[in-house]
Amino acid sequence: MKNGFFRGHGLGNDYVVMDPTELTFTLTPGKIRGICDRHWGLGSDGILALVPSKKADFGLRIYNPDGSEAEKSGNGLRIFARYLHATGKTKKRAFTVETKGGLVSIALHIDRHGDAAAATVEMGRATFQPSALPCTLSVDELIQQPIEAAGRALQFTGVSVGNPHCVIFKQAGETWTREELLALGPVLENHPLFPKRTNVQLAVPTGPKEIFILIWERGAGETQASGSSSCAAASAAVRLGLVKGPVTVKMPGGTLNIEVARDFSLTMKGPVAEVARGALSPSFVRTLR
Incomplete structure (x- = not known):
């Protein structure tokens, strides 16, 4: 689906997931702000972009709604994991994801409906330096x-x-x-x-x-x-x-x-929900700057 998106949330912290290879435009800071705008756009706490990785099963770029880039997001990783499973990009229940903030391991918890309703994420090690x-x-x-x-x-x-x-x-x-x-x-x-x-x-x-x-x-x-x-x-x-x-x-x-x-290695477990799948309209895409 051209300009398609997957929307999910982790405890109300919502993200839109996109595959840049399926977009007719580049995810520039201005376009990210336009998509994430809750009044004039799709509305989101950020955008998760699937990218290639040589170090992990999948690569992830995380964009804040102001167009800047984040190194890591725990809720974003759970949403990204559900997206990968729900859209058939993986059949694995455990896999690795490379972020700018490091490599993480994710294990999915599948409910009776076959949905990845929760995930456990190895978040790396905390440092106070x-x-x-x-x-x-x-x-x-x-x-x-x-x-x-x-x-x-x-x-x-x-x-x-x-x-x-x-x-x-x-x-x-x-x-x-x-x-x-x-x-x-x-x-x-x-x-x-x-x-x-x-x-x-x-x-x-x-x-x-x-x-x-x-x-x-x-x-x-x-x-x-x-x-x-x-x-x-x-x-x-x-x-x-x-x-x-x-x-x-x-x-x-x-x-x-x-x-x-x-x-101080950290393991996070929590729920994740899918909200919607769809595509940005051609007229909306033309307004993105």
């Missing part, structure tokens, strides 16, 4: 480092899980509000400490093996859920001794389960 994000602070690890945003003096833990994250915790029993996310998120995303910008999680421990997070994604803004954010926040919570693994990460969109190994 400044060079991995990058971050301009001259410290060995980004553990509870000071940062100022929106007139507030805060402490953050910086984590890379193949893409950058800034995690800020409140104490157990306290809460984060959406208003705080909308105030702090864009400031922290574009903070001078992070020359390539960063994803942001406002987190609080809610049990011995459980945390709750609000999410501001680099290039996308507020999202209902995020797999890589869940991995980053879970690894930071374990590193700070706030919780023990495996960690249940609760978000406005739902819950993911994150296993954090002793070396």
